[in-house]
Amino acid sequence: MFKEDTIAAIATPSGYGGISIIRISGSEAFKVCDRVFKMKKGSIFDVPKNTINYGHVVDKDTNEIIDEVLVSKMCEPHSFTAEDVIEINCHGGMSVTKDILNLVLKNGARLAEAGEFTKRAFLNGRIDLVQAEAISDIITAKTSNFAKSAMSSLKGDLSKRIDDIKADITNMLARLEVTIQYPEYDEEDLTNNEIVELINSMKSKLNKIIATFEKGEILKDGINVAIIGKPNVGKSQLLNALINENKAIVTEEAGTTRDIVDEVVNIKGVPIKFIDTAGIRNADSKVEKIGIDKSIAMLEESNIILFCIDTSRALDTEDMDIIKMLPDDKEILVVLNKMDLNTNMDTIKAFENYKTVEISALKKEGIEKIENKIYELTGLTEDDEVGNTLVSNVRHKNLLIGAREDFDNAIKMINEGLEVDLAEIDINSALGKLGGITGETTSEDIIDEIFKNFCLGK
Amino acid sequence: MSFLAGEYDVIVIGAGHAGCEAALASARKGSRTLLLTLNLDALAMMPCNPSIGGTGKGHLVREIDALGGEMGKNIDKTFIQTKTLNTAKGVAVQSLRAQADKKKYQEEMKFVIENTDNLDLKQQEAVEILTEDEKVSGVITHTGAMYKTKAIVICSGTYLKGRIIIGDVSYSGGPNGIFPANKLSDSLKKLGFKLLRLKTGTPARVNKRSIDFSKMEVQFGDKEITPFSFENEDKDLDYDEQPCYLAYTNEKTHEVIKDNLHRSPLYSGNITGIGPRYCPSIEDKIVRFADKERHQLFVEPEGLNTNEMYLQGMSSSLPEDVQVKFLRTIKGLENVEIMRVAYAIEYDAVEPTQIELSLESKVVKGLFTAGQINGTSGYEEAAAQGLIAGINASNYVQNKEPLILDRASSYIGVLIDDITTKGTKEPYRMFTSRVEYRLLLRQDNADLRLTPYGYEQGLISKERYENLLKYEDAVNNEKSRLKQVKITPSNENNQKLTEIGTTPLRNTITVYDLIKRPKISYDDTEIFDENRAELSRRVKQQVEIQIKYHDYILKQQASIDKFKSMEKKVLPEDINYNEIKNLRLEARQKLEDIRPKNLGQASRISGVSPSDINVLLIELAKNK
Numbered sequence A: 001m002f003k004e005d006t007i008a009a010i011a012t013p014s015g016y017g018g019i020s021i022i023r024i025s026g027s028e029a030f031k032v033c034d035r036v037f038k039m040k041k042g043s044i045f046d047v048p049k050n051t052i053n054y055g056h057v058v059d060k061d062t063n064e065i066i067d068e069v070l071v072s073k074m075c076e077p078h079s080f081t082a083e084d085v086i087e088i089n090c091h092g093g094m095s096v097t098k099d100i101l102n103l104v105l106k107n108g109a110r111l112a113e114a115g116e117f118t119k120r121a122f123l124n125g126r127i128d129l130v131q132a133e134a135i136s137d138i139i140t141a142k143t144s145n146f147a148k149s150a151m152s153s154l155k156g157d158l159s160k161r162i163d164d165i166k167a168d169i170t171n172m173l174a175r176l177e178v179t180i181q182y183p184e185y186d187e188e189d190l191t192n193n194e195i196v197e198l199i200n201s202m203k204s205k206l207n208k209i210i211a212t213f214e215k216g217e218i219l220k221d222g223i224n225v226a227i228i229g230k231p232n233v234g235k236s237q238l239l240n241a242l243i244n245e246n247k248a249i250v251t252e253e254a255g256t257t258r259d260i261v262d263e264v265v266n267i268k269g270v271p272i273k274f275i276d277t278a279g280i281r282n283a284d285s286k287v288e289k290i291g292i293d294k295s296i297a298m299l300e301e302s303n304i305i306l307f308c309i310d311t312s313r314a315l316d317t318e319d320m321d322i323i324k325m326l327p328d329d330k331e332i333l334v335v336l337n338k339m340d341l342n343t344n345m346d347t348i349k350a351f352e353n354y355k356t357v358e359i360s361a362l363k364k365e366g367i368e369k370i371e372n373k374i375y376e377l378t379g380l381t382e383d384d385e386v387g388n389t390l391v392s393n394v395r396h397k398n399l400l401i402g403a404r405e406d407f408d409n410a411i412k413m414i415n416e417g418l419e420v421d422l423a424e425i426d427i428n429s430a431l432g433k434l435g436g437i438t439g440e441t442t443s444e445d446i447i448d449e450i451f452k453n454f455c456l457g458k
Numbered sequence B: 001m002s003f004l005a006g007e008y009d010v011i012v013i014g015a016g017h018a019g020c021e022a023a024l025a026s027a028r029k030g031s032r033t034l035l036l037t038l039n040l041d042a043l044a045m046m047p048c049n050p051s052i053g054g055t056g057k058g059h060l061v062r063e064i065d066a067l068g069g070e071m072g073k074n075i076d077k078t079f080i081q082t083k084t085l086n087t088a089k090g091v092a093v094q095s096l097r098a099q100a101d102k103k104k105y106q107e108e109m110k111f112v113i114e115n116t117d118n119l120d121l122k123q124q125e126a127v128e129i130l131t132e133d134e135k136v137s138g139v140i141t142h143t144g145a146m147y148k149t150k151a152i153v154i155c156s157g158t159y160l161k162g163r164i165i166i167g168d169v170s171y172s173g174g175p176n177g178i179f180p181a182n183k184l185s186d187s188l189k190k191l192g193f194k195l196l197r198l199k200t201g202t203p204a205r206v207n208k209r210s211i212d213f214s215k216m217e218v219q220f221g222d223k224e225i226t227p228f229s230f231e232n233e234d235k236d237l238d239y240d241e242q243p244c245y246l247a248y249t250n251e252k253t254h255e256v257i258k259d260n261l262h263r264s265p266l267y268s269g270n271i272t273g274i275g276p277r278y279c280p281s282i283e284d285k286i287v288r289f290a291d292k293e294r295h296q297l298f299v300e301p302e303g304l305n306t307n308e309m310y311l312q313g314m315s316s317s318l319p320e321d322v323q324v325k326f327l328r329t330i331k332g333l334e335n336v337e338i339m340r341v342a343y344a345i346e347y348d349a350v351e352p353t354q355i356e357l358s359l360e361s362k363v364v365k366g367l368f369t370a371g372q373i374n375g376t377s378g379y380e381e382a383a384a385q386g387l388i389a390g391i392n393a394s395n396y397v398q399n400k401e402p403l404i405l406d407r408a409s410s411y412i413g414v415l416i417d418d419i420t421t422k423g424t425k426e427p428y429r430m431f432t433s434r435v436e437y438r439l440l441l442r443q444d445n446a447d448l449r450l451t452p453y454g455y456e457q458g459l460i461s462k463e464r465y466e467n468l469l470k471y472e473d474a475v476n477n478e479k480s481r482l483k484q485v486k487i488t489p490s491n492e493n494n495q496k497l498t499e500i501g502t503t504p505l506r507n508t509i510t511v512y513d514l515i516k517r518p519k520i521s522y523d524d525t526e527i528f529d530e531n532r533a534e535l536s537r538r539v540k541q542q543v544e545i546q547i548k549y550h551d552y553i554l555k556q557q558a559s560i561d562k563f564k565s566m567e568k569k570v571l572p573e574d575i576n577y578n579e580i581k582n583l584r585l586e587a588r589q590k591l592e593d594i595r596p597k598n599l600g601q602a603s604r605i606s607g608v609s610p611s612d613i614n615v616l617l618i619e620l621a622k623n624k
Helices: A029-036 A094-106 A116-123 A129-155 A158-181 A192-221 A235-243 A286-301 A317-325 A345-349 A367-377 A394-415 A420-438 A443-453 B017-028 B057-066 B071-078 B102-114 B184-191 B251-259 B282-288 B320-327 B379-397 B411-422 B446-456 B462-484 B491-499 B511-516 B523-528 B537-548 B550-567 B585-594 B599-603 B610-622
Strands: A007-010 A019-025 A051-059 A064-074 A085-091 A223-228 A261-267 A270-276 A304-310 A331-337 A355-358 B003-007 B010-013 B033-037 B051-053 B079-085 B095-100 B119-123 B126-132 B135-141 B145-148 B151-154 B163-166 B169-172 B195-202 B205-207 B217-219 B244-248 B296-301 B308-312 B338-340 B343-350 B367-369
Touching: A007 A094, A007 A116, A019 A029, A019 A094, A019 A116, A029 A051, A029 A064, A029 A085, A029 A094, A051 A085, A051 A094, A064 A094, A085 A094, A094 A286, A158 A192, A158 A420, A192 A394, A192 A420, A223 A235, A223 A286, A235 A270, A235 A304, A235 A331, A235 A367, A261 A367, A304 A317, A304 A367, A331 A367, A355 A367, A394 A420, A420 B550, B010 B017, B010 B379, B017 B033, B017 B102, B017 B119, B017 B151, B017 B379, B051 B057, B051 B071, B051 B379, B057 B071, B057 B095, B057 B379, B057 B411, B057 B446, B071 B079, B071 B095, B071 B102, B071 B379, B095 B102, B102 B119, B126 B184, B135 B151, B151 B379, B184 B195, B184 B343, B251 B282, B251 B320, B320 B338, B367 B379, B379 B411, B446 B462, B462 B511, B462 B537, B491 B523, B511 B523, B511 B537, B537 B550, B550 B599, B599 B610
Parallel strands: A223 A270, A223 A304, A304 A331, A331 A355, B003 B145, B010 B033, B010 B151, B033 B119, B151 B367
Antiparallel strands: A007 A019, A019 A085, A051 A064, A064 A085, A261 A270, B051 B095, B079 B095, B126 B135, B135 B145, B163 B169, B163 B343, B195 B343, B205 B308, B205 B338, B217 B244, B244 B296, B296 B308
């Protein structure tokens, strides 16, 4: 449904272009921008319209600088949507762009639906009648497409599972409401513990649905696998073996793979992007320093890390340093390379508690084992196919996540000792969001439920 | 033969709870008003339960009062017990309820009406609505008297073609032994109204002297009286408290009922009207909830100068002999004497989607309807509509804009929007769960929300309005002041905090922040704020509520802002939905039928989907 709140989205096509643009449109565009954008002097409110302004996007919760950016300010009605518009030009990488978008969303904007900027432009009279007819067609088309896609995505059991949670909510609300509407009848009040327990069980159902979206995303967009290790442990050879292509430069001299090279490989239907990081070591050279910083950033962006070890040598301080910087929240697979040479048993023993795989990149032995392990780590099974995942629509996912936040808020309020009818505001809001996927639940449904299950009246 | 008997601006037909409010509002707004009733002794009659208010309904009464209506003031003159319900729950769902002295309630209301300027009260049955150029022009009564008028408000309650059913006996009749109005609904049909047939019922009244109260649980009301009317806020109301009693049905009761089910008209098919699910008859409860061993019944007094007692929970349409038999199985009722037997009543109503949000009909200009004729149930629901219909009938005559309250403003707004947008299949009752923004629409702030409208409509005096502004200022000033009063984390302060049952401080906070903590009242914080001025009870209460729920109120306010932006998108009156190709067929029909005023209302019609709303948005933009 159309709402005149402030919306944001990435306006440039996704990919690895030099620059990406995040567009924010709506009455609070400047306010949202001000919360994330810091200039040397003053704020976005002070600068004149139609200007491009240099500064940084900063996450004010952590004070972390996310990117160096240029921000364009356009005032209503002289913008594409005829609303106040902010465009943040940032460095192209998908992860930075997404981080900025997430920050913007966290600070008061809502993720725009497909075509929503155009729709606003039209509704605000920026597009003329001929164009309007065309858009009307698009929107109708979108509706029927939506109906189709809704049919197909609801064909699985998404709608059944959401209706199941909605029924749980309606049922609980009816039990809460019945004692509110009929305080003097001997229907028992739910205790706070019972309510929290009920909400938690709904939340875990919701989590299962949300998890399928993540799987769907993996199938659609693939995952990033970073290859890390000190210089000359055979990372580029490994990559080459994995992609059967000589794109990364393989050399005997330590530190020659400076640029980050990546390739997409299809493993059992999952697009896997391998990122070969520059050989990490304590470099003095400035050029290498940049490469190393980038490698660390790449680790953050990856889903799985292949940590490459030369098993023919003993572990040294450089290996140990890398072990220390491995993030806790990523899947790590230790690749024991050079098994064709004399193996150092101490080196192998050091990784007893890790997931490991033994290979020889040079002889292309054990590559399939790595592929199998990576597939295993995605959490996918043979049953997961594109089209089979429950949730593939971003709007649906956002609604589900929003509903989960509502549940969390409700639990928090109850635990803080607030009255249950206040927590009901959040519970109702969750119900509304789920209704946004499968159709509304009205207060009449709750009243129906009350009179179906409780015995009341004059 | 008819004769010209008089000329009025507004004629109100029916003097129940809707009609009384309608007539008073219209007359007080300066319109020459006539109030017609079948029987002067049935004015403001309470043919069912002897109480005003209750969950959701209490909100309505407070809102009626805030707008300048009479119900709150009248019950404050005539109550014999009051109770605030849900005190253990949040402020949003607390509702006031008062037991009424029924006869006194009628007398007081009648006296107010008789003493109101611009208002004539007559015992006459209206039998026909006259129209000219599709506008109302007059009313003809059963004696042939013809009254000319510009606007009519019909508040016919359950009288239209009323039919009483008691087991296998049924006859034409209105409520409580009054005769029905058998002709007016034919006139409405002729004018083009679609009619509904609805049903409701009431339990038996029994003689107090035949009850053994020692076998029942006695129930008194609150010690501290909360008045319904904001005008009585600081007054000491005089009343004579009467208790209610709680009793239970048992296996024997259920046995008697089960053995006689075949004699119930509900099961023999003798009742065709649709009854409300929220007041099922006792036989219905026993059939549907077969595993329940007992059902509650509340024995309530009907007034001070009567021995009649009302048996809440025992509504029935079983034959009289069965009623006597099953009641006598109940502990305390072994020797009970029924004075008025329980009955079901069927009546005509109009399909409420034929009515505008102003309560003017879409069928005939100048014709307004309010109360049970619109498919609702309850004294309070009726009075709320009566007030709005009376205000708008007068506005219509005076060429003024109608007063339309939206869902974000009031329970009244929700009630009217619900019935006119969605229609109803059973008599509609107010519930707090129907209200989206119930944390904002509390009974304690009904005056802050609605008194400005009442003042604008000429129903609230300047003095009362100015008092409201003063009160509002006092609340705001106190809130600002509390933001300045600091509490340091000293040992002494932390000791005090522990004593009032809350956690000690690490950093300095303000009294304002302390009130935000759960279970801390405004009065609890006085120990940190010793020089505070003594404020009135309601200022303190309002300050506490507004601070405590501030964050949640903001949350709801944000949803209201979204809601309002849709309500502002007005649909043109001449829009032809059949010509909008992209609308789905079902949506086209529903929209043509109901003809919503704006997109918000359109989105609440069942059968209109979000994508239909998008299509309408585009249509609106095209026509700009």
